[in-house]
Amino acid sequence: MDSTGIVIGFWVLSAITVVSSLLVLVARNLMHALAFLVLAFLGMAGLFITLSADFVAVAQVLIYAGSISVLMVFAVMLTPLASRDNGNSLYVLPGVVAGLGIASLVAFVAVDTEWAERTGAALAESDFASTVGEVGRLLLGRYVLAFEVASVLLLIGLLGAIVLVQERRRAATQSPDEAADTGARDGGAL
Amino acid sequence: MSEQPLQAPIRRPATPMLRQIEDRPGLKEMALGVPFGLKVIGAIMGLGALVLMAAVGYLVVDGRLDGQWYDVRDLGHAVAGLRDWLDGEGVDHRLTWLITGALGGLAIMSIVGGWLLIGSWVERRVIAKFQIRMGPNRTGLFGLLQPIADAVKLMTKEIIIPRGADRFLYYIPPVLVFVPAMLGWAPIPWAPNMAYMDINVGVLYVVAISSIGVLAIFLAGWSSNNHYSLLGAMRTVAMMISYEIPISLALLSVVLLTQSMQLSEIVAFQGHYHVWMIAIIPFAAFAFLFASTAEINRSPNDIGEAESEIVAGFYTEYSGMKAGLFMAVELAHAILVGALMATFFLGGYTLFGLEEWVPGYLILAAKIGAVYFLFVWLRGTLPRFRLDQLMGFAWKFLIPLGIIQAFIVAIEASVFVRVDAPAFITLGAFAVVNLASTVVMVRFWADRLGYAPAQHATKPELTNALGGLKAAQRLRS
Amino acid sequence: MNLPGGDEVTVTLAHYLVVSGLVFGIGTTIALSKRNAIAVLMGIELMLNAVNLTLLAFSRFSSAFPAGEEPLSGHAFVVFVLTVAAAEAAIALAMAVLLYRRRETVDLDRVNLMRW
Numbered sequence: 001m002d003s004t005g006i007v008i009g010f011w012v013l014s015a016i017t018v019v020s021s022l023l024v025l026v027a028r029n030l031m032h033a034l035a036f037l038v039l040a041f042l043g044m045a046g047l048f049i050t051l052s053a054d055f056v057a058v059a060q061v062l063i064y065a066g067s068i069s070v071l072m073v074f075a076v077m078l079t080p081l082a083s084r085d086n087g088n089s090l091y092v093l094p095g096v097v098a099g100l101g102i103a104s105l106v107a108f109v110a111v112d113t114e115w116a117e118r119t120g121a122a123l124a125e126s127d128f129a130s131t132v133g134e135v136g137r138l139l140l141g142r143y144v145l146a147f148e149v150a151s152v153l154l155l156i157g158l159l160g161a162i163v164l165v166q167e168r169r170r171a172a173t174q175s176p177d178e179a180a181d182t183g184a185r186d187g188g189a190l
Numbered sequence: 191m192s193e194q195p196l197q198a199p200i201r202r203p204a205t206p207m208l209r210q211i212e213d214r215p216g217l218k219e220m221a222l223g224v225p226f227g228l229k230v231i232g233a234i235m236g237l238g239a240l241v242l243m244a245a246v247g248y249l250v251v252d253g254r255l256d257g258q259w260y261d262v263r264d265l266g267h268a269v270a271g272l273r274d275w276l277d278g279e280g281v282d283h284r285l286t287w288l289i290t291g292a293l294g295g296l297a298i299m300s301i302v303g304g305w306l307l308i309g310s311w312v313e314r315r316v317i318a319k320f321q322i323r324m325g326p327n328r329t330g331l332f333g334l335l336q337p338i339a340d341a342v343k344l345m346t347k348e349i350i351i352p353r354g355a356d357r358f359l360y361y362i363p364p365v366l367v368f369v370p371a372m373l374g375w376a377p378i379p380w381a382p383n384m385a386y387m388d389i390n391v392g393v394l395y396v397v398a399i400s401s402i403g404v405l406a407i408f409l410a411g412w413s414s415n416n417h418y419s420l421l422g423a424m425r426t427v428a429m430m431i432s433y434e435i436p437i438s439l440a441l442l443s444v445v446l447l448t449q450s451m452q453l454s455e456i457v458a459f460q461g462h463y464h465v466w467m468i469a470i471i472p473f474a475a476f477a478f479l480f481a482s483t484a485e486i487n488r489s490p491n492d493i494g495e496a497e498s499e500i501v502a503g504f505y506t507e508y509s510g511m512k513a514g515l516f517m518a519v520e521l522a523h524a525i526l527v528g529a530l531m532a533t534f535f536l537g538g539y540t541l542f543g544l545e546e547w548v549p550g551y552l553i554l555a556a557k558i559g560a561v562y563f564l565f566v567w568l569r570g571t572l573p574r575f576r577l578d579q580l581m582g583f584a585w586k587f588l589i590p591l592g593i594i595q596a597f598i599v600a601i602e603a604s605v606f607v608r609v610d611a612p613a614f615i616t617l618g619a620f621a622v623v624n625l626a627s628t629v630v631m632v633r634f635w636a637d638r639l640g641y642a643p644a645q646h647a648t649k650p651e652l653t654n655a656l657g658g659l660k661a662a663q664r665l666r667s
Numbered sequence: 668m669n670l671p672g673g674d675e676v677t678v679t680l681a682h683y684l685v686v687s688g689l690v691f692g693i694g695t696t697i698a699l700s701k702r703n704a705i706a707v708l709m710g711i712e713l714m715l716n717a718v719n720l721t722l723l724a725f726s727r728f729s730s731a732f733p734a735g736e737e738p739l740s741g742h743a744f745v746v747f748v749l750t751v752a753a754a755e756a757a758i759a760l761a762m763a764v765l766l767y768r769r770r771e772t773v774d775l776d777r778v779n780l781m782r783w
Contacts, residue, residue: 010678014686021693021713030703031359031412037709038405040690044716047686050678051723056745058394060719063749066401068712068756070431073408075705075760077424079767087702089776095699099692106688110681117680117728131739132391132451138743150750157754161761 017043320570363410381550422503426494439592457538486523528561
């Protein structure tokens with residue numbers, strides 16, 4: 001049996017998460033959608049805390065709410081003439097159908113299956129124990145190869161992003177006006 | 191041209207307001223004008239308060255108030271005692287946690303609020319002293335009521351919302367920007383057993399919380415529908431996400447050496463070995479301090495609100511108390527960074543054994559005040575950096591050297607765990623090694639980047655030409 | 668926790684899985700139906716978040732692990748997912764910016780370079 005706080009926290013946080021995800025879907029303005037997305041990320045971090053995953057929850061806040069949403073904000077800023085509405089494409093009906101299908105399928109499976117789940121005392125003993133040390137040991141022990149590959153992936157991502165958006169330097173032989181012009185028009189290889 | 195009769199100009203204040211100001215009695219007249227009875231009553235009240243405080247302090251120190259009272263030196267145990275008492279009375283433990291949690295939150299909020307009031311006065315007075323001005327000295331004794339007057343003025347101002355502003359997003363940032371400034375206080379230990387939320391991922395929590403403030407600033411700049419706001423927001427966001435990396439690297443060094451992400455453990459490490467982290471890893475301390483000033487948008491790194499370039503930066507379009515909140519949060523951030531700096535690098539609530547005699551929270555408050563004074567000093571001394579200088583400093587200087595420093599500290603940490611020598615020998619050796627490596631790194635890297643320090647300090651040409659220095663010396667003598 | 672009626676209320680694995688499924692479905696809908704490239708990315712991030720929730724829920728509730736054999740593997744997986752999500756967001760947004768530079772739009776409906 002869980003404590004009262006966990007139960008209340010679960011319902012409140014899952015309501016926040018699901019409702020703000022829905023608002024991301026229906027918001028008219030892209031920036032509003034982004035604000036709701038951050039709220040959804042934060043609610044998700046709260047859900048992680050109710051699962052006594054402290055390290056992952058804080059990492060979620062740091063990476064999603066702190067970095068990825070800021071990256072999105074930057075992308076919105078760097079595309080000034082593009083439309084700011086959060087409009088739907090032609091595929092809205094297939095999208096809704098697919099989303100509803102997946103959600104109902106997962107919900108059906110989750111409710112219908114008899115999970116071999118820990119309850120009661122076995123669950124309570126893992127409540128709010130520190131996970132940092134154990135996760136660190138796993139990352140540098142059993143999953144060390146995956147850890148290194150992930151770090152290489154991050155490095156490649158960093159370099160790739162720089163190379164993609166780098167403006168081609170042909171300014172040496174051109175006048176500054178021309179250089180600015182071409183640089184703005186075709187700034188890289190697509 | 192007929193000659194105008196030369197009249198002696200009548201010295202008359204131009205507006206009623208100016209007349210009012212001129213007619214106002216000075217501080218001395220006000221003090222002398224107080225009736226005698228009031229003075230006597232005030233003196234008696236002050237003396238009585240002093241005697242009462244002394245009596246209570248004596249009784250507590252003497253141990254005669256035990257049972258009902260707890261030692262003033264240890265508020266943490268007082269709260270624990272309150273909790274035990276509530277549990278003993280048969281109160282539901284959820285209610286107990288709720289009450290103690292609310293008390294803690296209230297305490298943090300009142301500390302921050304009180305410090306905002308005092309801090310803004312201190313900042314303006316100290317800056318004025320640096321700039322050889324008077325500073326605010328009209329409202330109340332020494333201008334002490336100036337923050338309250340400012341707050342009242344800001345609250346009574348009209349709030350203007352620019353046309354074309356995004357109404358929904360425009361309202362959020364002044365509130366949202368205060369959230370990290372408050373939440374960041376949670377894991378800071380004020381004394382042994384006296385932290386609001388002593389979580390075991392405290393360091394990561396602090397970094398994560400501070401990254402939420404970026405969004406608030408960005409939304410403020412975007413929703414205002416103003417180019418200056420947007421420019422300020424872009425600058426701030428670019429700078430903040432750049433300076434998060436040096437902060438993380440600096441804190442990584444601390445975590446490696448103390449082998450814990452829990453803030454109370456970090457303080458306990460420093461207290462146990464009687465050493466401050468700033469002595470062991472000076473480069474990390476410097477990187478943390480400088481990067482924090484960028485992270486909280488404070489001078490000399492306040493390019494996001496550089497008033498000589500982009501009006502007021504991201505809060506150009508905010509008026510009244512909304513703008514006031516943006517100004518206040520700068521101060522709240524400054525003392526928060528002071529607390530973090532004190533906790534990570536200056537020994538927290540410990541002071542070489544003095545914490546046995548003085549309450550730990552007073553020591554921490556003194557350290558916060560010292561760091562805050564350093565911030566004010568920096569603001570009074572340094573000019574504002576340019577955006578490209580700041581970004582270059584982060585990416586070309588702080589991050590590479592921070593990585594090298596973290597490597598060195600990692601090796602030292604593994605040595606510290608394995609070698610069975612007295613701690614003061616190993617830690618002393620680390621301090622020497624780190625200081626030497628810092629000097630070598632900074633010197634070598636600065637040479638590489640072409641920022642060699644001047645061998646002979648020269649006066650700026652303009653100062654020489656105008657004789658500014660000489661004039662100042664003459665004035666002084 | 669007991670309700671006033673005496674029923675015991677508790678949170679089980681199924682609760683978390685249902686929430687995860689809902690968020691995943693919404694994310695799918697966003698990713699499929701939005702026109703703006705950045706909005707599509709938002710949907711993908713929501714889907715990744717839902718998967719993280721599933722991993723953590725299984726890590727906490729599942730008794731499939733024999734006792735003492737790394738019950739926190741789910742946490743390690745989530746760390747990897749976070750890493751990949753960060754890299755993916757950086758690259759995808761760089762591509763969106765690049766697309767904007769070439770075509771002055773980030774509407775995916777108008778990106779039809781590959782069509783005849």
